[in-house]
Amino acid sequence: MISIAGVIGTGLFLGTASALMNGGPLGLLLAYIFVGSISYCVMITIGEMISYLPIAGGHIKLAERFVDPAFSFALGWNLWYNWTVTLPAELSAAATIINFWHPGVNNAVWITMCLVVAIGINMSGVGVYGETEFMFASIKVVTIVGLIIFGIILDLGGGPNHDRIGFRYWKDPGPFVQFYGISGMTGRFLGWSRAVTQAAFAYSGLEVVAMAAAESKNPRKNLPKAIRRVYIRILLFYIGGVFVIGLLVPSNNPLLNVNSDNASASPFVIAINQAGIKGLPSVINAALLTSAWSAASSNLYISSRGLHGLAASGNAPKVFLRTSRSGLPYVAVAMCASFSLLAYMAVNTSSGMVFTWFSSMCATAGLTTWFGIGVIYLRFRKGFLAQGHKMSDLPYSSRFQPFAAWWAIGASLVTLLFSAWEVFLRDNWSTATFMTNYLPMMLFPILYVGAKIWKRVPIVKPNEMDFHSGIAEIEAMTHADVLPRNIVEAIWMKLT
Numbered sequence: 209m210i211s212i213a214g215v216i217g218t219g220l221f222l223g224t225a226s227a228l229m230n231g232g233p234l235g236l237l238l239a240y241i242f243v244g245s246i247s248y249c250v251m252i253t254i255g256e257m258i259s260y261l262p263i264a265g266g267h268i269k270l271a272e273r274f275v276d277p278a279f280s281f282a283l284g285w286n287l288w289y290n291w292t293v294t295l296p297a298e299l300s301a302a303a304t305i306i307n308f309w310h311p312g313v314n315n316a317v318w319i320t321m322c323l324v325v326a327i328g329i330n331m332s333g334v335g336v337y338g339e340t341e342f343m344f345a346s347i348k349v350v351t352i353v354g355l356i357i358f359g360i361i362l363d364l365g366g367g368p369n370h371d372r373i374g375f376r377y378w379k380d381p382g383p384f385v386q387f388y389g390i391s392g393m394t395g396r397f398l399g400w401s402r403a404v405t406q407a408a409f410a411y412s413g414l415e416v417v418a419m420a421a422a423e424s425k426n427p428r429k430n431l432p433k434a435i436r437r438v439y440i441r442i443l444l445f446y447i448g449g450v451f452v453i454g455l456l457v458p459s460n461n462p463l464l465n466v467n468s469d470n471a472s473a474s475p476f477v478i479a480i481n482q483a484g485i486k487g488l489p490s491v492i493n494a495a496l497l498t499s500a501w502s503a504a505s506s507n508l509y510i511s512s513r514g515l516h517g518l519a520a521s522g523n524a525p526k527v528f529l530r531t532s533r534s535g536l537p538y539v540a541v542a543m544c545a546s547f548s549l550l551a552y553m554a555v556n557t558s559s560g561m562v563f564t565w566f567s568s569m570c571a572t573a574g575l576t577t578w579f580g581i582g583v584i585y586l587r588f589r590k591g592f593l594a595q596g597h598k599m600s601d602l603p604y605s606s607r608f609q610p611f612a613a614w615w616a617i618g619a620s621l622v623t624l625l626f627s628a629w630e631v632f633l634r635d636n637w638s639t640a641t642f643m644t645n646y647l648p649m650m651l652f653p654i655l656y657v658g659a660k661i662w663k664r665v666p667i668v669k670p671n672e673m674d675f676h677s678g679i680a681e682i683e684a685m686t687h688a689d690v691l692p693r694n695i696v697e698a699i700w701m702k703l704t
Contacts (some may be wrong), residue, residue: 218301218503219410220352220446221474221496223567224453228475229464231403233454234383235396239403240410240450244442246619247411249612250578253585254415255435259604261675262431265517267415267581272521273674274587276667278659281523283580286652288518290412290573291511292544295504296551297409297566299323302500303551304563305474305493319551326504327545330512331536337509344502351495352445355476359452367483377458385459388630401626405645408623409567410446412574415581416510432604457482508548512540523659565644572627573648575620580652582617586610591673624649 228236254267263269268287272280303318329340365372386392387399456479457464463478474496477489516537518524530539553562589610592599599605606612628645631638 218298218305218496218500218563219406219412219567220449221476221499222301222304222563223406223409224450225464225475225478226564227403227406227450228453228457228459229461230385230387230406231399232382232384232396232459233378235385235400236403236450236454237447239400239407240447242619243404243407243411243623244446246578246616246623247414248442249608249616249619250415250581251435252606252608253613253616254581255431255604256599256602256606256609257585257588259431259435260602265521267577267584268514268517269521270588271580271584274584274591274668276660277663277665278656279580279583280521281659281663282652282655283577284514284518284521284523285655286573286576286580286648288511288514288544289648289651290570290577291507291514292547293550293566293573294412294570295326295507295511295544295548296553297563297570298500298504298507299326299548299551300553300562300566302497302504305497305500309490309493316552322501322504323545323548323551325501326508326548327541329505330508330541330545331538337505341502341506344498344505347495347498348502351492351499352449355492356444356448356452359456359476359479362479362483363452363455367485369484371483373455375455377455381458381460388636390633398630401623401629404623405568405571405627407446408575408627409571412570415577435604453479504548508541508544511544512537515540515544565640568627568641568644569648572624572645575624575627576648576652578616579620579624582613582620585613586617587668587670588673589613591668591670592675594670595673595675597675 224236227239231239257270258266261270261273268280268284271283299319299322300315302322303315306318307313307315329337361367363373384396385399386395387402388395390398453475457475461478464475474493477493477496480489480492515524515528516531519526519528519540528537528540528543531537550566551562553565589599592602599609624646628638628641630636631642
């Protein structure tokens with residue numbers, strides 16, 4: 209269940225508001241299909257490597273084996289940056305959601321409340337984290353499935369006002385938006401590119417299954433199954449969700465502007481309010497709030513473990529190796545939690561604006577990670593073949609390779625390049641937009657070159673790549689699948 213819904217968060221539930229406003233219903237749908245294709249290619253790419261070598265550290269350790277230690281260093285710090293910055297994004301999103309009920313209250317109150325919950329869950333140990341995350345994930349799955357079904361009913365006229373919407377908003381105000389009033393194809397492309405950046409934030413994190421590979425049961429059997437089911441989740445949750453949103457809410461609805469002072473609702477909540485349904489918007493908003501809490505807790509967990517892993521690899525100060533008797537890396541948790549204080553920027557600025565800033569930073573960092581995974585795979589594939597193996601020998605292989613890896617690399621780079629292209633147009637410069645979109649893109653090569661100079665280790669040659677360390681232990685963990693005892697268990701195994 210956690211693997212199904214662990215990364216579903218405010219990017220899908222709240223961030224789609226700005227994506228719809230900038231790209232229009234068709235632009236929003238095409239953006240999610242485009243980024244969905246990248247994320248699917250990333251998952252099958254990392255799936256081939258991780259199902260063969262489900263080692264602790266996931267793709268970060270694989271980078272050290274198949275590229276070089278400098279690439280692992282840069283990718284590790286980029287991952288830490290990604291999940292650390294996502295934490296204040298989720299906290300500011302939570303504040304935006306709570307403003308639906310209490311618009312006059314200072315955002316610092318809601319940020320503090322959500323932050324205490326996230327830190328409390330993480331400081332309580334992995335057992336409490338796992339149980340609460342399972343509960344939150346269950347709520348998110350039920351919520352998104354329910355919203356998609358309910359949205360279709362509303363679109364077909366099943367609401368209290370019996371208004372059959374159909375594709376009305378695809379005709380007026382239209383399928384695309386002329387971004388910033390720029391006419392022609394340029395305006396539509398820029399609007400679509402902004403929707404792509406938001407979609408990248410929503411999809412970001414699908415690759416974390418790799419980080420949990422070493423801790424999963426029977427990884428060589430279960431990981432390929434999880435990878436194969438990714439496309440179902442992409443189609444149902446993401447693409448299905450944004451399609452319904454584009455049907456229900458016009459792109460010129462002023463409430464979609466999360467940067468405004470009165471933004472306090474997801475597009476789903478806006479649609480339910482438009483239909484005149486009393487009470488339900490508050491129930492849905494409460495469910496979306498648990499999504500923000502869940503995402504904040506997950507972000508703190510992943511970033512702290514990532515920092516602890518960097519320290520264990522010698523890529524971060526040793527102080528972050530300190531743990532409690534139960535194994536909790538409390539120094540790493542405290543360090544990562546301190547960055548959540550950036551969310552208090554929402555006290556003097558719109559919480560929606562702060563959410564937009566941080567979500568853009570997370571999106572570009574996530575795209576950089578996808579680029580890195582593609583590079584690792586091409587090196588992995590070259591070494592695997594050079595040492596006399598066949599790709600069919602892998603526990604999981606895809607017929608789309610190596611084209612999927614090249615698509616992940618190329619599409620990620622192009623998306624990064626155009627993530628904030630509008631700032632280069634005449635009289636449209638924005639320092640905040642430029643920095644939040646292009647900072648990670650500039651940071652990664654700086655980290656790589658700096659680590660290369662510091663470590664002075666050459667790129668690993670294909671015939672010297674290590675495909676054997678840890679294989680005996682991994683094969684010992686592999687066993688036949690447990691067969692379901694009844695139809696209920698069979699359905700549950702298929703879903704999870």
